Amino acid sequence: MLIFQYFLSIEGLENITARDRAIVWIITTILFIYYINIEAKPQLVPSILAIEKESDRNKDKPNISFDDVAGLEEIKEELQETIDFINNSFKYKKMGAKIPKGILFHGPPGTGKTLLAKAVAGETNSNFLYASGSEFVEKYVGVGAKRVRTLFEKAKKDSPSIIFIDEIDAIGTKRNLESNNEKDQTLNQLLVELDGFNTDDTVIVIGATNRLDLLDEALLRPGRFDRHIYIGNPNTSAREKILEVHTNNKPLDKSIDIKDLAKKTTGLSGAQLANIANEAAIIAVRNNKKLISVLEFEAAIERVIAGLKIKNPTILLKEKKVVAFHEAGHALVSKILNTDVVQKISIVPRGQALGYVLKFPDEDRYLLTKRELEHKIICLLAGRAAEEIIFKEVTTGAKDDLNKATNIAREMVCSYGMSSMGTIALDEVYLRYNYDTIRLEIKKITDAAYNDAKKIINENIEILNHIAKVLMENETIDKDGLNEIFKMYEVPYDFAT
Structure with missing residues (x-):
């Protein structure tokens, strides 16, 4: 426009x-330079600025030590060598030993993987650089690889450093012909950085994932992630120590026994235990109490496991009766088969459940027999069996029970070799092309379990009616109340199917 106006101001072309x-x-x-800048800014400048902000945000020196990590004694001992190498590297270099370049924490969520990584940085007074795997995933090709390079350059500059990559499976999944090119470039850059450490720079990469099976083999090999450490749910002793850590700043009633609480929380993760301790404190404040008692902890366990209590439910009397017999069926069969310790039965709606049976094993178990798995399926299907026996029809209330029972039966057939298909573990290819055969095997297990559940209920129908009647009147039955009911009928436990 400016050029056009300028030419109009000239009387003739011959006067130029x-x-x-x-x-x-x-x-x-x-104008040309301005046009080029407009085209370049939307893609390049925001990415560069994001990297700089990210680096400043993630750089930190945690004040957490191993004293703040409870219940993971074996893992802390395993990490002591790495810590000693960072603090006294001359001893190991003198012997020709090299520091592990990478440590991979894997296991279920909420078990303390991030806390452990921070504790390692705190014990060594190292810089802690946190990154999530999803932060490296971008739609622009090359941005993820650049972020990896920037992260490792900063770690080397500020060494000793701990780089913690949470949910590393977001960028470390197995490569194949159908994989995304940008993810492949990011993973390749990560592999190069893990290989190309300068030996004078003390930089350790700690990765965390819930899905070890998804990671690329090149990432898992020695020289990159040298050590793989499984962090599972805590056992009874570990749960006791975790609860002590999370209750040491809370006013507890003298009647509280931490060991008893640890037994009531079998199978829960460290994050769930911390949540239970916090919920108990919140409930105590809500009830205007100065001390946290057992009642608050029991309510907190129900809140974390079963969900939020619905105060004003609009449930028909008929539905309430169905729920009472459904939960009575679960409790009756669980008590007779002695699979788990029934802590509480309730028909008070929580979350999406109209009722529930709170039960835990009496001790930590790592191996289960075929008979014990069959008993678990029988207990899961007992609620539906009670509905059919009492009301001559079934409801939609057994949806979650059916899913859990089917999953156990599927594992028995496909993974444990506990079916008529023999002692084989079935891979994905076999599952895809022989699904009908496998489905029949699963159905055979669940049908047999359902028939056993109906048999047990029919033989103890008086107890079922008694439990359901008490539930209709009081809405809940605790462990002692259930034991009192069974004493009236003198029923032997551990029913042999």
């Missing part, structure tokens, strides 16, 4: 001078 030509060239050059 060298000065006019220079002005036209200058204006054209300025």
Whole structure:
């Protein structure tokens, strides 16, 4: 527009001078540079700025030590060598030993993987650089790889450093022909950085994932992630120590026994235990109490496991009766088969459940027999069996029970070799092309379990009616109340199917 107006101001083309030509060239050059900048800024500048902000945000020196990590004694001992190497590297270098480049924490969520990584940085007074695997995933090709390079350059500059990559499976999944090119470039850059450490720089990479099976083999090999450490749910002793850590700043009633609480929380993760301790404190404040008692902890366990209590449920009397017999069926069969310790039965709606049976094993178990798995399926299907026996029809209330029972039966057939298909573990290819055969095997297990559940209930129908009647009147039955009911009928436990 400026050039056009300029030409209009000139009387004729023959009057154009060298000065006019220079002005036209200058204006054209300025416009061209401005156009190039407009095209470049939306893609390149935001990515660079994001990296700089990210680096400043993630750099930190945690004040957490191993004293703040409870219940993971074996893992802390395993990490002591790495810590000692960072603090006293000359001893190991003198012997020709090299520091592990990478440590991979894997296991279920909420078990303390991030806390352990921070504790390692705190014990060594190292810089802690946190990154999530999803932060490296971008739609622009090359941005993820650049972020990996920037992260490792900063770690080397500020060494000793701990780089913690949470949910590393977001960028470390197995490569194949159908994989995303940007993810592959990011993973390749991570592999190069793990290989290319300068030996004078004390930089350790700690990765965390819930899905070790998804990671690329090149990432798992020695020289990259040298050590793989499984962090599972805590056992009874570990749960006791975790609860002590999370209750040491809370006013507890003298009647509280931490060991008893640890036994009631079998199978829960460290994060769930911390949540239970916090929920107990919140409930105590809500009830205007100065001390946290057992009642608050029991309510907190129900809140974490079963969900939020619905105070004003609009449930029909008929539905309430169905729920009472459904939960009575679960409790009756669980008690007779002695699979787990029934802590509480309730028909008070929580979350999406109209009722529930709170039960835990009396001790930590790592191996289960075929008979014990069959008993678990029988207990899961007992609620539906009770509905059919009492009301001559079934409801939609057994949806979750059916899913859990089917999953156990599927594992028995496909993974444990506990079916008529023999002692084999079935891979994905076999599952895809022989699904009908496998489905029949699963159905055979669940049908047999369902028939056993109905048999047990029919033989103890008086107890079922008694439990359901008490539930209709009181809405809940605790462990002692259930034991009192069974004493009236003198029923032997551990029913042999």
